[in-house]
Amino acid sequence: MLKIYRSNCTDLYELTLQTLERGAWFNLINPTPAELEQVAATTGTPLDFLKAALDEEERSRIELEENHMLVITNIPVTRGHDSYDALPLGIVLTPDYIITICLESNEVLADFKSENHRLFSTFKKTRFLFQILYKSATLYLKYLKQINRRTDEIERYLRRSMQNEEIFQLLELQKGLTYFAASLRSNGIVLEKLLRLRSTSQVQHLIKMYEEDEDLLEDVIIENKQAIEMVEMYSRIMNGMMDTFTSIISNNLNRVMKFLASMTIILAIPTMVSSFMGMNVDVPFGGNGGFIITLLFAVGVTALSAFGLWRKGMF
Structure with missing residues (x-):
């Protein structure tokens, strides 16, 4: 133009x-x-x-x-x-x-x-x-x-x-x-x-x-x-x-990865306990009330693990 x-x-x-x-x-x-x-x-x-x-x-x-x-x-x-x-x-x-x-x-x-x-x-x-x-x-x-x-x-x-x-x-x-x-x-x-x-x-x-x-x-x-x-x-x-x-x-990614790692550890504990107690062999507490005892044991160990991870700043 x-x-x-x-x-x-x-x-x-x-x-x-x-x-x-x-x-x-x-x-x-x-x-x-x-x-x-x-x-x-x-x-x-x-x-x-x-x-x-x-x-x-x-x-x-x-x-x-x-x-x-x-x-x-x-x-x-x-x-x-x-x-x-x-x-x-x-x-x-x-x-x-x-x-x-x-x-x-x-x-x-x-x-x-x-x-x-x-x-x-x-x-x-x-x-x-x-x-x-x-x-x-x-x-x-x-x-x-x-x-x-x-x-x-x-x-x-x-x-x-x-x-x-x-x-x-x-x-x-x-x-x-x-x-x-x-x-x-x-x-x-x-x-x-x-x-x-x-x-x-x-x-x-x-x-x-x-x-x-x-x-x-x-x-x-x-x-x-x-x-x-x-x-x-x-x-x-x-x-x-x-x-x-x-x-x-x-830093945010590291925090997310740390949280996911902590959750993996916590979820692995009851999974491991239930795996041991669910074997098709004679195990302790195999009679009446064994399920409740195993459940309480898994919950207790999981709670202790979660508390320890929390004290270390993993959450």
């Missing part, structure tokens, strides 16, 4: 390839090969730049050519309940346009809409780039807080009962934290490189930084570092929680 937008002081309006204006924003979501070729021909962008973000395994990086700069950053996405992932987002800066490419519709770009047109300007390409990166960093923080709240809920469930479903949910959240950690670190490298590029003459015609833009970039770096710290903290907490619940499950 290809959408072209241009903002002004009063509105964000949509354009076409025939009514294209300088300062437009090309937004490509899961584009077709024909759309990629159209954008490449219209903007002069290398086709490899446009295709780079369509690989789900693509890492964050920056590539420079004479009149084009490609910034690939990983943005957070949700894959359903308790499932989080990171997806590459490509941002191409040209002297006249800004282009975003992603495999899926996402919450990062969805925030740049006509209702919020006063908060961004498509023709201020550098600031718009930093605003996209800032939105991505804040979205990481938002999802991390959701993961933390969900972890607390699962912990309360696990305190009452050990169910496999809650354990699997914790594993899914832990997987999401792992994806976030890798993505945030690579995003941090990209942000540091952008900070260094601000004084490089090679990209002065692509990136024009004013004081507000530098402050915004520094805010993005701070938010990204905060997200990395939160990921590391939540990962340590979740790892400790998983180890604790694993120990609890193992």
